[in-house]
Amino acid sequence: MGLLGGFIVHPRTVTTREEHGEFVLVLNDWQHFYTSEQHQVLMASGQFYPNSMESLTQPSNIDYFEAVDGSRAAEALVTSILINGRGQYFDPRAANNSSSTTPFEYLNIISAPNNATYRLRLINGGSVLSLKFSIDVHPLTVIASDGIPFAQPLIVDQLIIGLGERYDVLIKAATDKTRNYWIRVDTMDKNNNPRWYARAILQYMSNTTIPTTQPRNCTATQPCLILNCPFAQYGPKRNDNAMSLICLTPQNITTHEDYLDRGLLNETVVPNVRKTLQMTMVEGTDERAAFESFNYIGMQYPSMDIPILYDARRAREQFACFNRSLDTNTGDKCYHTVMARYNDVVEFLLVNHDDDQHPLHLHGSYFHIVEQGLAVLNSTTGEFLANNPNVDCNEHAECKCIETTEGCKKNNMRLVKDTIQLSKGGYMRIRFRATNPGIWLFHCHTEPHLSRGMVIALHIAEDRLFQSIASHSTNIADH
Numbered sequence: 001m002g003l004l005g006g007f008i009v010h011p012r013t014v015t016t017r018e019e020h021g022e023f024v025l026v027l028n029d030w031q032h033f034y035t036s037e038q039h040q041v042l043m044a045s046g047q048f049y050p051n052s053m054e055s056l057t058q059p060s061n062i063d064y065f066e067a068v069d070g071s072r073a074a075e076a077l078v079t080s081i082l083i084n085g086r087g088q089y090f091d092p093r094a095a096n097n098s099s100s101t102t103p104f105e106y107l108n109i110i111s112a113p114n115n116a117t118y119r120l121r122l123i124n125g126g127s128v129l130s131l132k133f134s135i136d137v138h139p140l141t142v143i144a145s146d147g148i149p150f151a152q153p154l155i156v157d158q159l160i161i162g163l164g165e166r167y168d169v170l171i172k173a174a175t176d177k178t179r180n181y182w183i184r185v186d187t188m189d190k191n192n193n194p195r196w197y198a199r200a201i202l203q204y205m206s207n208t209t210i211p212t213t214q215p216r217n218c219t220a221t222q223p224c225l226i227l228n229c230p231f232a233q234y235g236p237k238r239n240d241n242a243m244s245l246i247c248l249t250p251q252n253i254t255t256h257e258d259y260l261d262r263g264l265l266n267e268t269v270v271p272n273v274r275k276t277l278q279m280t281m282v283e284g285t286d287e288r289a290a291f292e293s294f295n296y297i298g299m300q301y302p303s304m305d306i307p308i309l310y311d312a313r314r315a316r317e318q319f320a321c322f323n324r325s326l327d328t329n330t331g332d333k334c335y336h337t338v339m340a341r342y343n344d345v346v347e348f349l350l351v352n353h354d355d356d357q358h359p360l361h362l363h364g365s366y367f368h369i370v371e372q373g374l375a376v377l378n379s380t381t382g383e384f385l386a387n388n389p390n391v392d393c394n395e396h397a398e399c400k401c402i403e404t405t406e407g408c409k410k411n412n413m414r415l416v417k418d419t420i421q422l423s424k425g426g427y428m429r430i431r432f433r434a435t436n437p438g439i440w441l442f443h444c445h446t447e448p449h450l451s452r453g454m455v456i457a458l459h460i461a462e463d464r465l466f467q468s469i470a471s472h473s474t475n476i477a478d479h
Contacts (some may be wrong), residue, residue: 006024019118019119020117020118023118023121025122027082027131028125029080030078031078046109066189068190069384074128078128078195079428081187087198088101089180104452108203112173118170119168122159122161128447129187131187132159140157141171150254152254155225158224162230162421179204180202181423182199182201182215221281228253229422230374231426233379236382249372250369253415264345267411271346272341274341274347275347276348278294278353279350279358279422279444279454280288282329289452292454297336300453306343312462320337342437344435345434348429348430348431349399349427351427355424359422362419366432369428371429372413373390373425376427437460439459440457
């Protein structure tokens with residue numbers, strides 16, 4: 001698994017901030033096997049989505065992740081959720097339901113003055129699961145995502161953080177400082193799997209007393225707000241047809257004016273590069289294993305004697321993908337690329353008609369989400385009913401926007417990010433300006449999907465790459 005931690009880059013000029021202090025929390029799922037090892041075990045067992053070793057030997061006891069909307073995450077044997085590397089391992093095979101637990105992570109604010117504000121920098125550094133964050137009796141004031149400030153803070157009870165996403169949150173010191181409070185990290189699993197939660201402690205007391213606090217009681221009259229939902233409804237309605245949990249989706253978030261590119265938001269601007277990317281699964285054969293892909297094309301990196309960056313054109317031309325129609329049975333692997341000239345406006349239409357959620361990340365640039373369409377859910381159960389009707393795709397991953405709707409025409413968002421959650425049945429349109437020469441990956445942040453090929457390489461301003469490399473080398477030499 002390796003070591004990981006937060007790397008925080010502050011601006012050169014730090015303006016006066018109201019925070020009394022800050023903490024970095026790296027949240028991640030933990031596995032006892034590397035992805036490559038898991039894949040072989042799972043394929044050999046004939047099961048694709050189990051999440052316990054016991055289920056590999058007892059097929060009637062398959063235990064897999066299923067979100068409240070019915071979508072899935074990648075197949076993986078996730079055994080724990082960790083906060084800054086600390087958590088518990090619950091062994092379902094043990095007769096006494098025993099678990100082993102590392103010491104809790106403590107956020108020490110013992111000397112917190114009245115009304116003190118603390119910044120939490122939250123990072124989902126996991127490989128499989130989106131995570132849900134909350135602190136008992138402490139509302140979350142969410143102020144930024146992926147390092148970009150919001151136009152207005154959003155005060156919520158819980159925050160969903162997709163793989164690779166980062167969120168900045170402010171909390172105010174509690175009025176009652178005579179006790180400690182639970183910090184809770186869970187998943188969106190509809191079955192509330194006991195292994196997939198973690199706890200840390202917000203410490204006000206001088207001793208390390210274990211908290212006895214409870215999460216806020218969410219009711220129909222006083223519902224809890226959950227920010228960054230990848231779907232429009234969180235779970236089923238109550239018997240009285242009311243909701244105790246209210247979803248706020250990315251459509252409820254707007255980026256601060258200083259970080260918006262008006263040209264990208266302008267609906268009349270025609271992008272220089274347009275590409276539709278559908279999340280697809282290529283079925284396995286006797287000769288190859290199944291793999292995740294964009295448009296039924298999996299990434300196969302060129303075998304070259306020099307770095308691709310030093311001869312980008314050769315890599316792109318000699319290892320190019322064939323321009324042919326593919327489907328779930330005929331999918332291919334090749335060096336999957338998109339080209340853009342310097343300062344081109346690039347637009348991706350991202351479509352997910354797959355069963356999995358897909359967190360997507362762009363290297364080298366931020367993008368503007370200009371439109372989002374969510375899946376149609378059963379209004380009673382909150383489960384997936386149908387793909388968003390604005391976009392239709394055929395069996396060859398050829399997608400088109402339905403002319404009778406406003407889909408792909410009207411922008412309904414002004415949000416700048418570099419990582420998003422693309423939910424089952426949904427779509428997004430994102431735009432960015434190609435001003436950073438290089439070869440940059442756009443990929444699914446679910447680690448098993450990434451390792452099996454759900455990646456494209458963006459060749460940005462190939463004619464300027466040598467200049468960029470020379471300039472970078474000079475800067476390194478100067479230092």
